Amino acid sequence: MEITFTHLQLAGTLPPEPPRFGFDTRLAAVSGSGGTGLATRVSELDQLLATRSPAELRALLDAHGVRFVELEAMYGWFAGDREPEEALLRYAETFGVPRIKTAVLLVPPAVRPEADLLAERFAALCDRAAAAGTTVALEPVVVLPGFDHVAAHDLVRAVDRPNAGLMFDAWHVFRDPAGMDVVTSVAARHVAGLELTDGHTTPKGTVYQDCVDERLLPGEGDFDLAGLLAALRATGADVPLSVEVLSTTLRALDPAENARRTMAAVRSLLARV
Template sequence: MRCRLRARFDEWSGEMGLLDRQGVFLPYLHLLGASYDEPPGYSFEERVSAASRDDVLGIGFDADEFDKLLESNSVEDLRGILDQYGVTIGELQILFAWHFGGDYQKMAREREEHMYDLCDLFGIPRIKTVIMTPTELPGPDLLVERFAGVCDRAAARGISVAMEPQSVNPGFDYADTVDMLLAANRPNGGLVVDAWHFFRDPDAFTQIDRLPAASIFNLELRDAAAEPKGSRLDDCLHHNLMPGEGDFDLVRLIRTLDAKGVDIPISAEVLSADLRAHTAAENVARTVDSVAVLMDAARAR
């Protein structure tokens, strides 16, 4: 099961180029049908069914929701739904607290190992991680040591670790993230470029220039107005626009990564109250169409 599910993701590592990529990967929050702090708006099967189109490369999922689903479903039940629709889960979120010390280390390690177990059960090749509390970071050397430890433990299970900088609570930005990735120097540890956080960062283009192409693991497209609508958190979680419909220069970002030699699947993570009002199938159709138009614009420039 695990090898079969991973096959489509292994095919992404060919010598193509970002502008040659077709289709879109849908991270967990994009196809949730709700905000992160609400119950899912779509059932598991609704999401998997909606993602069964040929132009969808796979979906992301969440460790906590897996735990809830497994209270009333077996692993075989959920894998059967994935098999029925031919859908791959390519990413599991989200690893917290690995950078803390003290009692948090035990909690974080238990969650980490549990996420690796879920990856084994469902053939998931990657976990996503963030630092949400930058005011409580250890010194840079210890931070690098702890991140490298996560990467090494993940590598032993055949899993990669994708780090996403957050611009909602500035304090550990793209510069800090790139510093950590370069110092840790782990081939299975890399960067998630989320367009909302990228364009809210003061110096993100300069920072991605410092990374080798192989260290950029994911590009999550979304758009927004130049100035946040409401608070930064509200804008991030509820007021996104479809790629190409806002003020972010997504074409420049795509072409910059392509020129750098980045060869990864295109993702879309549009967090929008308007989008959540649609069915899962309508969500996917709108997303696929928007990404296709944007990629055509990037190729034409």
């Protein structure tokens, strides 16, 4: 089974800081661990393409047996702002990136648009993404109010586009009381992927601190990851697996060691389930 890495898994930093480790170092780490893909961001691609052509970058990826699987992250569309998406869609088309991750981040005092307007804007976004040959992966986020799994599921069902689905992050699933209910009821066509991570039953520190600093490698915590995997497989979906373990421990490691430990944990989990 293919396992891929989110951008933050190996960056060694959290936004808005740039990655602490260079792209070539992270690419080698993914390849050396047996991973097959990684995510990147527009800002990083802008920097890479300042010194290399798209063909040279594709050749480098091919040499490592790794591909871009995701662009992170598209925001602003829900407020009617299309400008940030232009580069994302252009790069998705240039490199054949299969999905762009997005979320509705409602930082107070921001409020969610009315349901009809939100659906209209999301549908239009998905149609523009389809023209670029990519999928929109909508991730429910529970560290901010206003857009949990129920809200995200309702939106994806409302637009029902073939290139729109939910990106389930295990941390958010198990921190949302309705997370597993959505997982067990989602249609296969509405599943865009699963980000594996683990955690403690009770959050350590604030919910935000737990989200960005205290996650654990798959199989090392209390989350029922076997049940989550089984529930998603029961939908009939072909679920792409990636890893996003946000942890002060892993951020302190060099990418090769981070990737090695991560892949060992994921393989152990999958062998058990």
